Every structure is written in C-alpha cells, then in structure tokens.
Amino acid sequence: MKRIEFYRHSLTDADAREVMDVIRSLFLTTGDRTKRFEEGFAAYTGAAHAVGVMSCTHALELSLRCFGIGSGDEVITTPMSFIATANAIEAVGATPIFVDVEPSTGNIDATRIEAAITPHTKAILPVHLYGQMCDMKALRAIADRHHLRVIEDAAHCVEGLRDGIRPGALGDTACFSFYATKNLTCGEGGAIVCNDPGVRDWFVKARQHGMSKQAADRYVKRYEHYDMEFFGMKTNMSNLQAALLIHQINGLDERLSLRERIARRYDEGFAQNSMIQTPSVLSESRHARHLYTIWVAPEKRDATLGAIQDAGIGVAVNFRPIHLMKYYRDKYGFRRGMFPNAEFIGDATITLPLYPLLREDEIEAVIRTLKRLVTA
Ligand SMILES: Cc1ncc(COP(=O)(O)O)c(C=O)c1O
Numbered sequence: 001m002k003r004i005e006f007y008r009h010s011l012t013d014a015d016a017r018e019v020m021d022v023i024r025s026l027f028l029t030t031g032d033r034t035k036r037f038e039e040g041f042a043a044y045t046g047a048a049h050a051v052g053v054m055s056c057t058h059a060l061e062l063s064l065r066c067f068g069i070g071s072g073d074e075v076i077t078t079p080m081s082f083i084a085t086a087n088a089i090e091a092v093g094a095t096p097i098f099v100d101v102e103p104s105t106g107n108i109d110a111t112r113i114e115a116a117i118t119p120h121t122k123a124i125l126p127v128h129l130y131g132q133m134c135d136m137k138a139l140r141a142i143a144d145r146h147h148l149r150v151i152e153d154a155a156h157c158v159e160g161l162r163d164g165i166r167p168g169a170l171g172d173t174a175c176f177s178f179y180a181t182k183n184l185t186c187g188e189g190g191a192i193v194c195n196d197p198g199v200r201d202w203f204v205k206a207r208q209h210g211m212s213k214q215a216a217d218r219y220v221k222r223y224e225h226y227d228m229e230f231f232g233m234k235t236n237m238s239n240l241q242a243a244l245l246i247h248q249i250n251g252l253d254e255r256l257s258l259r260e261r262i263a264r265r266y267d268e269g270f271a272q273n274s275m276i277q278t279p280s281v282l283s284e285s286r287h288a289r290h291l292y293t294i295w296v297a298p299e300k301r302d303a304t305l306g307a308i309q310d311a312g313i314g315v316a317v318n319f320r321p322i323h324l325m326k327y328y329r330d331k332y333g334f335r336r337g338m339f340p341n342a343e344f345i346g347d348a349t350i351t352l353p354l355y356p357l358l359r360e361d362e363i364e365a366v367i368r369t370l371k372r373l374v375t376a
Pocket residue numbers: 054055056057058081082084085127153155156176177178179189190
C-alpha cells in the first residue's frame with residue numbers, strides 16, 4: 001500500500017512567489033512582509049496587535065517575561081501538552097504547577113485551578129488542546145479574582161472560537177505556533193497577540209534584544225544609533241517566514257472546513273467501534289481541528305501504534321504528559337498517579353493524519369486499517 005503521510009503542507013505557488021519576491025528584494029529579515037503578516041493575523045484573530053516571532057516557545061517565554069514572571073513565581077498549567085508549554089515557564093526560572101485535565105476534552109480543568117493557587121502564583125497558562133478552546137470565561141474569572149495573568153498557549157488554535165471568544169480575547173496574550181505541521185505554517189515560526197499597545201511595543205523591542213530601533217529602522221532609513229533598553233531575546237520573525245504566511249491566512253477558513261469534513265468522516269467511521277474513543281467536541285464551539293486523536297486500550301496502545309505504521313500510515317502521540325518526562329520527574333519528584341486524567345490520555349492516545357490534502361481513498365484506508373487493528 002502507498003504510504004499515507006502523517007502530514008503534508010498546503011503551501012502553494014502564490015506562497016513560493018512571495019518568498020521569491022523577498023529573495024529578489026534587499027531585505028530578508030524583519031520588515032514589510034512581517035508587518036503585513038502581523039496586520040493580517042491580528043485581523044484574522046480579532047486581536048488589536050500581533051507580533052511575529054521565531055516560535056511559540058519563544059512567544060510563551062516572552063509573554064511570561066513581559067509580565068515580570070520569573071524566579072520564585074508559580075505558573076499554573078496543564079501536564080497534557082507539548083513540553084514547550086512547561087519549558088517556557090522553566091526558561092524564565094518560574095515553577096510550573098500542573099493541574100489535571102478534563103477527562104472528556106484533555107483541556108485544563110478550570111474547576112481544579114483555585115485549589116492550586118498559592119501566594120506565589122502569578123499566571124495561568126492554559127493550552128487549547130488539539131484546537132479546542134479551554135473555558136476562557138471561567139479561567140479569566142478565576143484570574144481576575146486572584147490578580148493573575150492569563151497567557152494562552154494557542155499553538156493548536158488559530159481558528160478556534162468558544163462562547164463567542166477567540167484566543168487572545170480574554171487572555172493577556174495568546175501565543176501561536178507556525179511549526180511545520182501546524183494549520184498555518186512557515187516551517188518554524190510563532191506570534192503573540194495582545195490588545196494593549198504598550199504590551200505590543202514591549203514585544204517588538206523584546207524580540208530583538210530589547211533594542212530601541214529595529215533592523216528596518218537602522219538599514220532602510222538613515223543609520224541611527226540604537227540603545228539596549230532591557231534584556232530581551234533574539235526571536236524576530238523575518239520577511240522570509242512572513243512571506244510564507246501572508247497568503248495562507250486568507251485560506252484558513254476554507255482549509256478548516258476540509259479538516260472538519262475529514263474529522264467527521266473519522267467520527268462516523270469509528271462510531272461503531274467501542275474500542276476506539278475520541279475526545280468530546282463541544283457543540284457550541286469552533287474546533288480548529290489541528291489534531292485528530294483517538295483513545296485505545298492503554299495496554300494495547302504501543303502495539304497498535306506500531307501496527308498502524310507497519311500498514312504504511314503516519315501517526316504521532318500527542319502527548320505523553322509533561323510531568324512524567326525525566327527532567328520534570330527528577331526536578332520536582334512527579335510520579336505516576338498524580339494527574340490521572342492526563343496520564344490516561346498519554347497512555348491511550350494515537351494521532352491520525354488530518355490535513356486538507358488527505359484524499360478520500362486515504363481517509364477510507366485509515367478508517368479501514370484502524371477498524372481491522374483495534375479490536376477487543
Ligand atoms: C501545545 C503546544 N505548545 C507549544 C508548542 C511549541 O511551538 P513551537 O515549536 O512553535 O515553539 C507546540 C508545538 O508543537 C505545541 O504543540
């Protein structure tokens with residue numbers, strides 16, 4: 001059987017032409033394309049401002065730094081995410097405090113958060129897992145009661161909507177990833193959205209060493225001396241990355257409807273198989289459909305994962321819980337049993353191919369293969 005890739009991007013000739021235009025121009029780094037991307041991305045998400053960076057990991061780290069979060073502070077987050085979420089907290093010297101997830105969605109369980117708040121807590125860092133938003137109204141209300149920041153990890157959730165709220169609407173910032181497999185991609189990249197112009201101005205400096213002038217100011221206009229106002233990072237999005245993103249924004253909703261159709265085909269295909277469970281999708285929300293995951297019997301997961309790959313289908317595991325990674329176990333003494341809902345998902349989950357270019361015969365082959373391999 002021909003291989004069914006886990007992921008294939010949807011970049012087009014228009015994207016390639018935009019990159020060629022940048023290559024033929026003078027200016028490869030942060031400049032006019034970055035600005036166009038930021039304007040388009042802010043408009044799409046409904047946020048007042050977007051700032052392009054090199055990764056979501058850096059977007060999270062900069063957000064924490066922006067609000068002065070560092071050594072001695074605690075940040076409440078979820079163990080059911082990619083390690084980048086907790087690593088950003090580690091990177092600023094703060095302590096990640098994990099709260100278990102809802103068993104039905106895998107998102108952080110808002111009802112458990114208040115019990116984890118201490119005098120050291122400075123922020124909540126929720127993750128909109130797989131593209132389905134957390135209960136942002138509940139999270140914002142808790143944060144306001146306790147004077148905390150909310151930094152959204154929206155790496156999976158460019159298109160998401162819940163209770164009429166988009167990522168970045170209630171959070172102090174929302175952070176996005178344009179990593180190779182994401183719904184919007186330039187290979188590697190990220191963005192921060194926010195609504196406060198002062199915060200936006202801080203990010204523009206902070207992504208480039210805290211410098212008072214940007215590269216475009218220094219080279220396109222007449223040279224002017226710059227100062228370093230504070231200690232920042234080097235994570236500014238270049239014109240080359242932005243060129244790949246600009247046109248993709250226009251096609252996001254169309255591609256989401258294709259993803260939605262594939263997800264529904266999988267749902268129907270697996271509905272009769274009681275050995276395949278899936279996370280619940282809230283009806284009054286728009287799921288960004290970044291990842292389609294199933295849950296199988298934990299004791300059979302790894303064998304099933306291998307058998308699906310042997311059948312020529314690309315798969316992934318999103319995610320093994322962060323608290324059980326060696327670094328976190330060693331540093332904080334985390335053990336199995338501490339966050340059972342996240343652990344169940346980590347033991348049971350398999351991610352299937354989900355992307356607009358997945359063909360009908362491939363969708364059918366995935367369903368057929370899963371039905372054959374996942375049995376009682
Ligand atoms: C939930 C989540 N947060 C953060 C990241 C980090 O994104 P990046 O690779 O852009 O740093 C990822 C990447 O896959 C992710 O899945």
